[in-house]
Amino acid sequence: MKKDISIVDVAEEAGVSIATVSNVINQKGRVSEKTRKKILQIIDNLGYTPNLTARNLKTRRSDLIGMVIPVMKPGRMQDNPFYWDLLAGVEEGARDRRFHIILMGIDEATETFSFVKERQLDGLIVVGTNEGSQVIERLNKLNIPIVFVDSYLASDEYYQVCLEDRYGSYCATKYLIELGHSKIAILTGEVPEDQLPNYGVLHERWLGYKDALAEAGIAYDSQMIIQLPTSLEGGYRSVDRILQLTDVTAVFSFSDVGAMGVLKRMKELGKKVPEEYSVIGFDNLFISNYTSPTLTTVAQDIVQKGKAAVTMLLDQIDGNHIPQRKVSLSVDVVERETTGPCKW
Amino acid sequence: MKKDISIVDVAEEAGVSIATVSNVINQKGRVSEKTRKKILQIIDNLGYTPNLTARNLKTRRSDLIGMVIPVMKPGRMQDNPFYWDLLAGVEEGARDRRFHIILMGIDEATETFSFVKERQLDGLIVVGTNEGSQVIERLNKLNIPIVFVDSYLASDEYYQVCLEDRYGSYCATKYLIELGHSKIAILTGEVPEDQLPNYGVLHERWLGYKDALAEAGIAYDSQMIIQLPTSLEGGYRSVDRILQLTDVTAVFSFSDVGAMGVLKRMKELGKKVPEEYSVIGFDNLFISNYTSPTLTTVAQDIVQKGKAAVTMLLDQIDGNHIPQRKVSLSVDVVERETTGPCKW
DNA sequence: TTGAAAGCGCTACCAT
DNA sequence: ATGGTAGCGCTTTCAA
Numbered sequence: 036m037k038k039d040i041s042i043v044d045v046a047e048e049a050g051v052s053i054a055t056v057s058n059v060i061n062q063k064g065r066v067s068e069k070t071r072k073k074i075l076q077i078i079d080n081l082g083y084t085p086n087l088t089a090r091n092l093k094t095r096r097s098d099l100i101g102m103v104i105p106v107m108k109p110g111r112m113q114d115n116p117f118y119w120d121l122l123a124g125v126e127e128g129a130r131d132r133r134f135h136i137i138l139m140g141i142d143e144a145t146e147t148f149s150f151v152k153e154r155q156l157d158g159l160i161v162v163g164t165n166e167g168s169q170v171i172e173r174l175n176k177l178n179i180p181i182v183f184v185d186s187y188l189a190s191d192e193y194y195q196v197c198l199e200d201r202y203g204s205y206c207a208t209k210y211l212i213e214l215g216h217s218k219i220a221i222l223t224g225e226v227p228e229d230q231l232p233n234y235g236v237l238h239e240r241w242l243g244y245k246d247a248l249a250e251a252g253i254a255y256d257s258q259m260i261i262q263l264p265t266s267l268e269g270g271y272r273s274v275d276r277i278l279q280l281t282d283v284t285a286v287f288s289f290s291d292v293g294a295m296g297v298l299k300r301m302k303e304l305g306k307k308v309p310e311e312y313s314v315i316g317f318d319n320l321f322i323s324n325y326t327s328p329t330l331t332t333v334a335q336d337i338v339q340k341g342k343a344a345v346t347m348l349l350d351q352i353d354g355n356h357i358p359q360r361k362v363s364l365s366v367d368v369v370e371r372e373t374t375g376p377c378k379w
Numbered sequence: 380m381k382k383d384i385s386i387v388d389v390a391e392e393a394g395v396s397i398a399t400v401s402n403v404i405n406q407k408g409r410v411s412e413k414t415r416k417k418i419l420q421i422i423d424n425l426g427y428t429p430n431l432t433a434r435n436l437k438t439r440r441s442d443l444i445g446m447v448i449p450v451m452k453p454g455r456m457q458d459n460p461f462y463w464d465l466l467a468g469v470e471e472g473a474r475d476r477r478f479h480i481i482l483m484g485i486d487e488a489t490e491t492f493s494f495v496k497e498r499q500l501d502g503l504i505v506v507g508t509n510e511g512s513q514v515i516e517r518l519n520k521l522n523i524p525i526v527f528v529d530s531y532l533a534s535d536e537y538y539q540v541c542l543e544d545r546y547g548s549y550c551a552t553k554y555l556i557e558l559g560h561s562k563i564a565i566l567t568g569e570v571p572e573d574q575l576p577n578y579g580v581l582h583e584r585w586l587g588y589k590d591a592l593a594e595a596g597i598a599y600d601s602q603m604i605i606q607l608p609t610s611l612e613g614g615y616r617s618v619d620r621i622l623q624l625t626d627v628t629a630v631f632s633f634s635d636v637g638a639m640g641v642l643k644r645m646k647e648l649g650k651k652v653p654e655e656y657s658v659i660g661f662d663n664l665f666i667s668n669y670t671s672p673t674l675t676t677v678a679q680d681i682v683q684k685g686k687a688a689v690t691m692l693l694d695q696i697d698g699n700h701i702p703q704r705k706v707s708l709s710v711d712v713v714e715r716e717t718t719g720p721c722k723w
Numbered sequence: 724t725t726g727a728a729a730g731c732g733c734t735a736c737c738a739t
Numbered sequence: 740a741t742g743g744t745a746g747c748g749c750t751t752t753c754a755a
Contacts, residue, residue: 039496041748052726057750067724087497088441089748091432092731099481110474111682112467114665119463123456126484130454135494137443138482140470150479152383152428267669292666299669321458322636325611325643327671338455385732396742401734411740433732436747726755731748738743 040083048077060085097155098134100348104162106140114266115292116320117337118162121184124341125160132349143170151177158348160184165235180351182344187235194351195361196344200236203333203366204243207287207315210368212251215377216285216313219244220277222293224265228257240289240317265289270296274304284312284377291316291323291332298326298373309375319369328372335366384427392421404429441499442478444692448506450484458610459636460664461681462506465528468685469504476693487514495521502692504528509579524695526688531579538695539705540688544580547677547710548587551631551659554675554712556595559721560629560657563588564621566637568609572601584633584661609633614640618648628656628721635660635667635676642670642717653719663713672716679710 042060046053051070058066059074066074077083091097102125106112122138129136137154143164151159158180164170166188174181182194211219221244223237231238241260248255261276263269270293277283277297288294294316301308308314308328316323319334343362350357386404390397395414402410403418410418421427435441446469450456466482473480481498487508495503502524508514510532518525526538555563565588567581575582585604592599605620607613614637621627621641632638638660645652652658652672660667663678687706694701 039748043748053749054726054728054751055724058725061750065724070724084493084496086436086499086748088432088435088499089731090750092430092436092733092748093750095731097432106471111471112463114464114467116460116463116666119456119460119466120458122463122482123458123484126482127450127455130484135481135483135498137479138466138470139479140467140474149428153431154479155430155432267665271669295666295669298671299673302671321611322460322639322666325615325639326669327642327646329643383732387732397733398735398742398744399740402741405734407735409740414740430732433747434734436732436749437734439747724755727753729750729752731750733747734745736743736745739741 039086040081041086042083045074045077045081045083048081049074091155095155097157099137099154099156100129100134100158100160100345101137101139101151101154101156102160102162103139103141105143105164110140110142112140115290116322117290117318120320120337121162121341124338125345126341127338128342128345128349134349143168146170146173148173148177151179157352158182160344160348161186163236165233167233180348182348182351184340184344185236187239191360193360194347194357196340196347197361197363198236198335198340199363199366200239201243201246203317203335203368204240204287204289205246206243206366206368207317207333208244208247209250210370211285211287211313211315211374212247212253214285214313214374215379217251217253217377218259218280218283219285219287220259220261220273220280220283222261222263222265222270222273222286222288222290222297224289225262225269227262228260237289244287259283265293267292267296267299269293271300273297274300278304284379285374286312286314288314288316291318291320291330294330294332294373295323295326298328298330308373311378313374313377315374324371331371331374332369333366334369335364340364383430384425385430386427389418389421389425389427392425393418435499439499441501443481443498443500444473444478444502444504444689445481445483445495445498445500446504446506447483447485447490449487449508454484454486456484459634460666461634461662464664464681465506465685468682469689470685471682472686472689473693478693487512490514490517492517492521495523501696502526504688504692505530507580509577511577524692526692526695528684528688529580531583535704537704538691538701540684540691541705541707542580542679542684543707543710544583545587545590547661547679547712548584548631548633549590550587550710550712551661551677552588552591553594554714555629555631555657555659555718556591556597558629558657558718559723561595561597561721562603562624562627563629563631564603564605564617564624564627566605566607566609566614566617566630566632566634566641568633569606569613571606572604581633588631603627609637611636611640611643613637615644617641618644622648628723629718630656630658632658632660635662635664635674638674638676638717639667639670642672642674652717655722657718657721659718668715675715675718676713677710678713679708684708
């Protein structure tokens with residue numbers, strides 16, 4: 036197997052020093068147009084590709100960012116299309132700026148992030164961690180640019196991309212209330228109520244829910260909180276619990292996948308949506324417009340969220356000015372077929 | 380900002396040479412237990428992390444693999460949960476073997492794969508390319524371990540992970556035929572019929588469809604092929620075309636997302652599934668069990684596919700014995716609610 | 724405008 | 740069992 040072509044080969048072929056070759060590769064100027072042309076030509080002929088590993092060793096810049104996503108029980112990444120959309124945005128944004136991305140599923144409890152130093156990552160996008168999580172402290176020690184997505188960290192030192200979660204949740208709830216619903220079950224995810232404040236996104240949405248209730252003068256009832264995983268399965272299983280509650284007429288799932296689970300189980304049990312129960316989700320997955328009935332939901336632009344995060348990260352890395360460290364993307368209730376007037 | 384701790388610091392602190400430190404890091408043995416312990420202790424104290432970039436420069440091994448996925452029009456990765464499941468499998472398998480993965484969306488027409496040499500990638504997982512594609516030749520030049528997923532390359536030199544596409548398609552079609560259907564429209568994706576042989580997966584499935592028809596003595600009718608994108612939108616749009624065809628009673632979509640699009644449009648037009656039309660998909664996305672009605676489909680284990688691919692790749696990289704270069708994973712018709720007896 | 728050379732952090736060979 | 744050192748491919752300073 037023949038050795039790779041290095042900068043030395045190019046220099047020899049061109050009869051110049053490697054320093055000069057380096058200068059043309061890196062467009063430093065200070066090379067005569069003539070030799071520049073010649074070297075470029077030779078690079079092309081030889082099919083030379085600079086070795087980023089070597090460059091990185093010297094410059095301490097890898098043009099590589101990490102995207103970390105929490106994994107579930109057996110070490111598998113979460114089965115929610117949300118992440119794919121987010122990743123699509125990040126990937127696209129990174130590609131535009133000639134960065135590459137390393138994707139990693141992490142176990143928050145044990146991850147040390149040693150790969151960040153090992154790989155000399157220039158930055159990190161961290162998805163869905165929370166105030167008080169063990170990872171925050173470890174991440175701080177890394178001392179590299181980080182953008183947190185959906186994480187709600189209190190300190191305004193952190194760069195964050197979030198969503199108008201509270202407002203979106205408020206709108207969803209208000210929307211249901213205006214339809215006449217007052218007993219509204221919520222699927223918050225698998226978190227005990229007293230732990231909610233530690234789960235930023237869920238907490239915000241919970242607050243939004245309470246905001247709307249309060250505004251309408253409806254008493255908050257913690258029985259309405261269903262604590263099951265944010266997943267199809269979780270949504271599915273939640274229905275049996277909801278039916279044990281009295282007079283519930285609407286369900287607000289903090290995720291679209293959860294809402295889809297609800298729809299399935301409702302249908303199995305012969306419960307009519309939206310005639311008997313209204314269901315609203317959160318996310319507006321592209322698939323949510325294709326369920327039957329189509330899902331009313333709080334829409335966010337997930338791909339845009341990924342792009343916003345990576346843009347903020349790369350700007351940070353490149354030392355560009357960043358107007359604000361915390362960005363909150365807007366939401367929008369999309370009215371479809373799973374919601375309707377309260378039956379009573 | 381303080382400089383990172385290097386092997387030199389560890390060596391100094393321990394009063395040994397860097398060679399010895401290197402030996403303990405790489406578990407080469409030939410170090411006395413006593414010094415080994417000591418060095419390990421110091422590494423821990425100092426919080427030293429080896430610099431993989433430097434190691435890589437020396438060893439020419441990056442412990443990094445690439446996963447490349449074709450992008451759509453505006454440079455966005457395809458909006459199909461399939462890829463996320465596949466990625467989940469790859470990521471999990473890579474993590475188990477301490478490899479990291481770089482994910483890249485590529486434009487097949489222009490991609491040169493220069494990043495492979497630049498980053499010294501140890502291997503590549505290539506998804507959904509095809510015989511005769513421009514990328515094959517370029518990939519060959521790379522001269523690194525590659526595993527092709529869903530690619531159907533003729534030469535048995537290539538390492539490939541595929542599916543029993545033809546058989547799965549045969550089973551799906553046969554299943555419909557046994558229900559009494561004979562006019563079965565198929566959604567192949569956006570490929571002209573005469574180009575099908577160049578699209579491995581689609582071609583195989585097309586062949587399987589024809590196999591079943593032939594077996595049942597049903598004439599093949601190329602009008603039954605609907606050429607629209609493999610997507611929710613494509614499936615949705617296909618319905619209007621299908622309805623122009625005479626006597627069609629069943630639709631076989633080569634993807635679940637396509638089938639979901641069909642379901643939506645059918646419902647909008649008041650067409651009953653499965654009473655008037657049977658619909659069957661392909662993939663068994665986790666979401667397909669949550670549509671309404673739930674989707675009959677040809678099931679494949681996508682996560683397992685990703686794992687199989689990465690395992691084969693890493694075995695190749697590590698020089699392990701690989702029993703066979705081409706693996707075909709099995710499929711399985713999952714009968715749900717979108718299919719039923721032919722109305723006539 | 725160009726070149727010589729140091730050195731990034733590490734591994735691996737060869738000595739001791 | 741341990742150490743000295745060349746060198747991986749590149750960037751960067753300094754000198755010419």
